Amino acid sequence: MNSVNITGRLTADPEVRNTSGDTIVCDVRLALQRRRSRDGEDRGAVFIDVTTFGRLAENC
Numbered sequence: 001m002n003s004v005n006i007t008g009r010l011t012a013d014p015e016v017r018n019t020s021g022d023t024i025v026c027d028v029r030l031a032l033q034r035r036r037s038r039d040g041e042d043r044g045a046v047f048i049d050v051t052t053f054g055r056l057a058e059n060c
């Protein structure tokens with residue numbers, strides 16, 4: 001199993017839903033600030049969509 005740790009800000013409340021097979025699914029979008037350029041210019045944010053299933057989704 002792969003493990004990824006991402007630190008960012010939620011852009012909205014998590015969306016939790018059940019599938020037709022009663023699996024819990026949670027969708028979130030994270031905003032991560034990009035590093036500044038060498039001249040100090042702000043390069044904006046990167047947005048990452050994350051979907052979790054089962055027990056992990058229950059914790060959303």
